[in-house]
Amino acid sequence: MFTAILLDKNDDGTTAARLTGIDDAQLPLDGDVTVRIDYSTVNYKDALAITGKAPVVRSWPMVPGIDGAGEVIASSHPDWKAGDAFILNGWGVGETHWGCLSQRARLQGSWLIPRPPGMSARTAMAIGTAGYTAMLCAMALQEQGVDRSSGDILVTGASGGVGSIAIAILAGWGYRVVASTGKLAEADYLKSLGAAEVIDRAALSAPGKPLQKERWAGVVDAVGSHTLANAAAQTRYGGTVTACGLAQGMDFPASVAPFILRGVRLIGIDSVMAPLPKRVAAWERLANELDPGKLATITREVGLAQAITLAPELLAGTLHGRLVVDTHA
Structure with missing residues (x-):
């Protein structure tokens, strides 16, 4: 039993x-x-x-x-x-x-x-699907040529599991990370993970214009809906948005404008059925590159x-x- x-x-x-x-x-x-x-x-x-x-x-x-x-x-x-x-x-x-x-x-x-050698079962589950997904997002940004010199990286749903670990990974790689959260009281917590700036999610969660002022070189979005649409509308020319969650909703009330006028790339991140080589690569990098502290x-x-x-x-x-x-x- x-x-x-x-x-x-x-x-x-x-x-x-x-x-x-x-x-x-x-x-x-x-x-x-x-x-x-x-x-x-x-x-x-x-x-x-x-x-x-x-x-x-x-x-x-x-x-x-x-x-x-x-x-x-x-x-x-x-x-x-x-x-x-x-x-x-x-x-x-x-x-x-x-x-x-x-x-x-x-x-x-x-x-x-x-x-991975040296990784305990507890550490693996402290990372879990949330951290593994965050690493897949971060790897996708790198694969699309978004580097530390490209500009700010937006992480939405920053206080959640995906967001928290995405901040730690990207900041550890030297990126300047901006955290979007509905919990501004946790700004110190997010900054301790490496966020350079914390913004209120309200700035992204309402309906917005199809094209907005360019701000983000890359995005890790765990929220979906209007937040994802606004993040894409604010992404710089040639930037990359990774989408991995739906905390706000499954809808995507956006236009094609960021994709055809600014060459923005929207990359869907699936952790459930990802092939074995991608999984192994992500977990090896988590073992070696995520700050245990x-x-x-x-x-x-x-x-x-x-x-x-x-x-x-x-x-x-x-x-x-x-x-x-x-x-x-």
């Missing part, structure tokens, strides 16, 4: 989340690697699943948790053996396949990547039961940084 968060659908269609014991025999059969989950995390998508605020879960009952780190217990996959340290992000885990807010999981070996200031450790109670707060935007879940606490 092991402990996990289990989601069920009530008769009225709402979601019931509970901490419960599960037998190994109940683990999904469509997996070739059985793992011990030492640490997981609560991402925005996990909070949506736990609260039922969006139809994230596609199969019931469901163990949520799109991220996990620990060790392999048993494997019939050729690339994995008992004792191997791994990281899991995405692949529909916690949506269509039982996830990692649990002490054990059965997964496809092709979904796992080796944990800054990561520590972002991180709060909780247990499985607290993951349930804190999910609504994460959705409400009253938390900052990352929630790391010790599955054995």
Whole structure:
């Protein structure tokens, strides 16, 4: 027996989340690697699943948790053996396949990547999908030729997991980062991560003109909707906008003007189905280039039961940084 968060659908269609014991025999059969989950995390998508605020879960009952780190217990996959340290992000885990807010999981070996040498399971989950996505955004800016001399980089949703780690990464690389947040009281926190300037999200969140004063050489946007549209409208000629989130909304009320008149590039960042080489490259850079001291200031450790109670707060935007879940606490 092991402990996990289990989601069920009530008769009225709402979601019931509970901490419960599960037998190994109940683990999904469509997996070739059985793992011990030492640490997981609560991402925005996990909070949506736990609260039922969006139809994230596609199969019931469901163990949520799109991220996990620990060790392999048993494997019939050729690339994995008992004792191997791994990281899991995405692949529909916690949506269509039982996830990692649990002490054990059965997964496809092709979904796992080796944990970089020297990186603990806890550190991996302090980074999690949020930090891995932030690194994919930062790498995309570099790939598009946005360097330190290009100009300011805007990071929206700056107090969240993606935003916080994006600031730490980009500032660590020497970029001048401007953080957009609805929590101006946390300006000192954002500056401690490396933000050179903090602006109120209200400056970006309302409908705006198709083309605005050029300001940003690059953008990391985790918000979507009007914020993404305004960020694109303010991006300099030849600049790059990376889009990875929808905290404000899935809509994109913009025009083609920034793209055809200023040559702005809009790059979509997907972390869920990203191919293995890109994942490995991102995690290797996270292991080597993310300041562990800054990561520590972002991180709060909780247990499985607290993951349930804190999910609504994460959705409400009253938390900052990352929630790391010790599955054995």
